[in-house]
Amino acid sequence: MRALTDADVERLVPINEVVEAVEEAFKSFSLGSAVMPLRTRIEATAYKGDILLMPCYLQEMNIFSVKLVTVYPENISRGLPTIHAVVLVADPSTGEPKVAAEARALTGMRTGAATAVSVKHLARRDSRAVGIIGCGYQARWQLLALTTVMKPDNILAYDIDRDRASSFVRRMKEELKCEVSLASSAESLARESDVIITVTTSKTPVVKAEWVKPGTHISAIGAYTPEMSELEPALIKRSKVVVDSLDAARAEAGDIIQAVDKGFFRWEDIHAEIGEVIAGRKPGREGDEEITVFKSVGLAVQDAAASKVLLNHLNTR
Numbered sequence: 275m276r277a278l279t280d281a282d283v284e285r286l287v288p289i290n291e292v293v294e295a296v297e298e299a300f301k302s303f304s305l306g307s308a309v310m311p312l313r314t315r316i317e318a319t320a321y322k323g324d325i326l327l328m329p330c331y332l333q334e335m336n337i338f339s340v341k342l343v344t345v346y347p348e349n350i351s352r353g354l355p356t357i358h359a360v361v362l363v364a365d366p367s368t369g370e371p372k373v374a375a376e377a378r379a380l381t382g383m384r385t386g387a388a389t390a391v392s393v394k395h396l397a398r399r400d401s402r403a404v405g406i407i408g409c410g411y412q413a414r415w416q417l418l419a420l421t422t423v424m425k426p427d428n429i430l431a432y433d434i435d436r437d438r439a440s441s442f443v444r445r446m447k448e449e450l451k452c453e454v455s456l457a458s459s460a461e462s463l464a465r466e467s468d469v470i471i472t473v474t475t476s477k478t479p480v481v482k483a484e485w486v487k488p489g490t491h492i493s494a495i496g497a498y499t500p501e502m503s504e505l506e507p508a509l510i511k512r513s514k515v516v517v518d519s520l521d522a523a524r525a526e527a528g529d530i531i532q533a534v535d536k537g538f539f540r541w542e543d544i545h546a547e548i549g550e551v552i553a554g555r556k557p558g559r560e561g562d563e564e565i566t567v568f569k570s571v572g573l574a575v576q577d578a579a580a581s582k583v584l585l586n587h588l589n590t591r
């Protein structure tokens with residue numbers, strides 16, 4: 275069995291292939307061929323941390339993976355990553371473990387891939403202005419994956435931590451070779467963007483309904499517990515809402531759970547799972563004025579798909 279670091283994973287795995295694999299995996303999941311129980315969440319209450327265990331058998335790709343991911347939002351103030359992760363990948367035909375890998379980078383890639391897939395299927399084709407709220411670890415991967423499916427003219431970035439936002443802007447300008455600038459507020463960013471990505475650890479909404487122009491696509495990545503939220507309930511109400519998994523959304527998608535609890539939205543109002551849109555079972559965007567929201571909580575099928583890409587590249591070396 276091989277043991278890999280995040281640096282190995284980053285060197286080996288092309289992100290465009292992760293985007294394609296995650297698109298396939300979302301489809302397999304919604305068509306019912308992926309074996310993926312709801313993830314187990316253990317709260318380390320004393321440390322305000324979460325420990326998540328995420329197994330998946332993805333039959334079409336002939337892969338089994340199980341990821342242990344920990345989310346400690348207070349780590350960032352101690353100079354430590356919010357997320358740590360490791361993945362164990364096995365061959366389902368023999369059960370033989372093939373790889374044990376650090377999985378921060380893999381998580382970043384497959385989460386960025388979710389946004390990219392949502393943009394491909396739900397954003398207006400003429401979208402050019404991108405805004406990203408939250409400039410932490412995931413943010414870079416969000417933009418690296420996004421730019422495999424669209425070419426933004428301008429990217430605006432905002433974070434409550436202004437220094438973090440400034441260094442993110444500098445790094446992404448260099449890496450993407452496109453216009454990236456600092457937004458003065460979440461409001462100005464939202465008002466100017468065709469595609470908005472929210473990737474924060476916030477427990478209160480970072481985007482208000484009145485700021486969002488018709489035709490915008492929003493990929494809401496951050497909130498993964500009932501207590502967290504990035505989008506105002508009124509914004510959920512105004513939007514066509516697509517999720518990664520209906521079951522996982524009911525259990526974990528704070529943005530939707532809070533909108534339902536406050537009477538703004540009903541569970542039946544969710545338009546589709548993204549996999550249903552990819553498979554052509556439900557329509558994606560149906561007009562230039564629609565506001566579309568993709569709410570991701572993160573699925574183990576994404577880890578399995580990204581692990582498959584990793585394994586493919588290991589096998590060719």
Ligand SMILES: NC(=O)c1ccc[n+]([C@@H]2O[C@H](COP(=O)([O-])OP(=O)(O)OC[C@H]3O[C@@H](n4cnc5c(N)ncnc54)[C@H](O)[C@@H]3O)[C@@H](O)[C@H]2O)c1
Pocket residue numbers: 345347350356357381385407408409410411412413432433434435438473474475476477478479480494495496497498570571572573
């Ligand atoms: N959906 C998924 O599949 C998935 C996958 C990985 C991570 N996540 C979630 O994404 C979030 C971000 O992860 P990360 O690793 O980048 O964390 P991080 O701690 O590195 O970055 C979070 C950033 O959000 C900023 N922020 C917090 N509240 C804000 C607010 N109100 N307005 C603007 N910025 C704000 C912080 O200052 C920080 O820079 C976490 O909640 C994590 O659990 C989701």
